[in-house]
Amino acid sequence: MYQIILASGSPRRKELLEQIGVKFTVDPSTCKERISDTDPIKVVVDLSFQKACDVARRYENTIIIGSDTIVSKEKQILGKPKNEEDAYRMLKLLQGDTHQVYTGVTVIDKQKGEYQVYSFYSVTDVSFYSMTDEEIYSYINTKEPMDKAGAYGIQGKSAVYIKEIKGDYNTVVGLPVAMLYQTLLNNGINLLA
Numbered sequence: 001m002y003q004i005i006l007a008s009g010s011p012r013r014k015e016l017l018e019q020i021g022v023k024f025t026v027d028p029s030t031c032k033e034r035i036s037d038t039d040p041i042k043v044v045v046d047l048s049f050q051k052a053c054d055v056a057r058r059y060e061n062t063i064i065i066g067s068d069t070i071v072s073k074e075k076q077i078l079g080k081p082k083n084e085e086d087a088y089r090m091l092k093l094l095q096g097d098t099h100q101v102y103t104g105v106t107v108i109d110k111q112k113g114e115y116q117v118y119s120f121y122s123v124t125d126v127s128f129y130s131m132t133d134e135e136i137y138s139y140i141n142t143k144e145p146m147d148k149a150g151a152y153g154i155q156g157k158s159a160v161y162i163k164e165i166k167g168d169y170n171t172v173v174g175l176p177v178a179m180l181y182q183t184l185l186n187n188g189i190n191l192l193a
């Protein structure tokens with residue numbers, strides 16, 4: 001029986017872990033997120049590692065889960081919009097086309113002072129229908145974009161603009177729970193035990 005900590009303030013990640021039946025507590029990381037690379041895989045793995053490490057320092061005999069999600073479109077990396085103008089820029093870029101959503105996960109298994117670190121990522125293609133400027137502005141007015149990578153929430157009101165996805169839906173929402181569960185199981189850790 002492990003104590004499991006989700007090192008995230010994201011309500012979506014909490015819901016996804018609850019959905020699969022994991023017993024855990026939430027203790028969000030407070031480290032500043034800086035995108036310091038142009039490779040989306042490196043960015044999400046590195047940020048998930050930083051978040052997990054930040055929280056792992058405070059605990060013993062626990063499993064800590066950190067995660068990070070970004071949107072990538074033609075070599076541009078989109079995090080959360082800084083303001084409404086930034087949200088407009090992102091949605092204008094994404095509408096009518098396909099982009100990638102990357103989620104990186106780092107799990108730190110800290111038992112008796114020893115660390116085991118598992119890092120991985122998942123990527124999903126998301127295709128948007130075209131959006132008029134009016135639709136973009138009215139979506140921004142819902143405030144839904146403001147705390148989400150790429151300025152949209154597939155699980156929310158933007159669902160009417162999503163044409164197709166290829167890959168794991170939960171990767172887009174912020175935590176690929178199947179990959180998380182299976183990766184840990186392959187390493188002898190059962191999150192549901």
Ligand SMILES: Cc1cn([C@H]2C[C@H](O)[C@@H](COP(=O)(O)OP(=O)(O)OP(=O)(O)O)O2)c(=O)[nH]c1=O
Pocket residue numbers: 007008009010011012013028029033051067068069070071080101147148149150152153154155172173174
């Ligand atoms: C693309 C997309 C992102 N998101 C969310 C998931 C993440 O919460 C957020 C990306 O920001 P993150 O920096 O990955 O996470 P966060 O700041 O919300 O939480 P923490 O750092 O404490 O773990 O965007 C959606 O909810 N739906 C979507 O469709």
